[in-house]
Amino acid sequence: MGKIFILYGPSASGKTEIQQQLTSPLFPRIITATTRPPRHGEEDGIHYRFLSTEEFQHKMEQNELVEWTLYNSHYYGTLRSSVEEVLAGKMDANSIMDLPGVLALKKQYGPYIRAIYIGADLASLRKRLLERGSDPAEAAARVAKAQGEELSDAYMAHADIAIWNNDSTDFAQTLQQVRDYIAANGSQK
Ligand SMILES: Nc1ncnc2c1ncn2[C@@H]1O[C@H](COP(=O)(O)OP(=O)(O)OP(=O)(O)O)[C@@H](O)[C@H]1O
Numbered sequence: 726m727g728k729i730f731i732l733y734g735p736s737a738s739g740k741t742e743i744q745q746q747l748t749s750p751l752f753p754r755i756i757t758a759t760t761r762p763p764r765h766g767e768e769d770g771i772h773y774r775f776l777s778t779e780e781f782q783h784k785m786e787q788n789e790l791v792e793w794t795l796y797n798s799h800y801y802g803t804l805r806s807s808v809e810e811v812l813a814g815k816m817d818a819n820s821i822m823d824l825p826g827v828l829a830l831k832k833q834y835g836p837y838i839r840a841i842y843i844g845a846d847l848a849s850l851r852k853r854l855l856e857r858g859s860d861p862a863e864a865a866a867r868v869a870k871a872q873g874e875e876l877s878d879a880y881m882a883h884a885d886i887a888i889w890n891n892d893s894t895d896f897a898q899t900l901q902q903v904r905d906y907i908a909a910n911g912s913q914k
């Protein structure tokens with residue numbers, strides 16, 4: 726059975742950047758679904774499955790989602806079929822979720838789930854969110870969520886490993902730490 730390595734942590738901590746470097750045909754990414762509008766350059770079926778609220782709610786009602794969450798007023802969720810495909814196969818996979826998603830998957834598939842917390846200090850998060858050019862109110866909401874919740878010990882306590890990706894640290898080193906953890910804990914080791 727494949728394992729799923731979930732990257733979680735505050736918005737703009739670098740999860741997507743790390744995921745892009747890790748993902749390969751032998752270590753695929755689980756594409757999750759959301760009702761938030763695509764950002765510039767994001768494509769349906771590549772970055773997310775972008776769904777309308779009605780489409781998302783229909784999947785919830787049909788029990789097609791193994792977990793779902795509301796994050797800054799938008800739905801995000803993981804298709805049951807995408808998780809079961811990994812668990813039934815031989816290859817490990819990666820995904821990005823918030824803590825409720827991590828907890829839901831650990832509860833249902835505990836031995837096959839590993840949670841990697843990716844953190845960054847508030848100054849790095851603020852700078853990156855502003856540079857991303859998000860709506861200022863949304864960027865402020867994300868910073869507040871990081872400050873109030875996602876940088877807390879309680880939030881990161883559910884991680885199997887916590888790795889820091891501050892602006893002052895070398896990204897290559899951060900990435901290597903993630904790679905080393907996956908190499909030591911993957912099902913192919
Ligand atoms: N070590 C780093 N130093 C400087 N910039 C970085 C570093 N790591 C990531 N970034 C930049 O920070 C921005 C946010 O990164 P990324 O999109 O990977 O965050 P995220 O955790 O996936 O955010 P979200 O949860 O909101 O999707 C990107 O522009 C990325 O290039």
Ligand SMILES: Nc1nc2c(ncn2[C@@H]2O[C@H](COP(=O)(O)O)[C@@H](O)[C@H]2O)c(=O)[nH]1
Binds near residue numbers: 733735822826
């Ligand atoms: N529980 C889940 N959380 C998810 C899923 N996909 C993404 N996420 C989380 O949402 C935030 C915000 O994402 P963004 O793309 O709008 O910046 C992200 O940091 C993840 O933590 C999911 O399927 N389930």
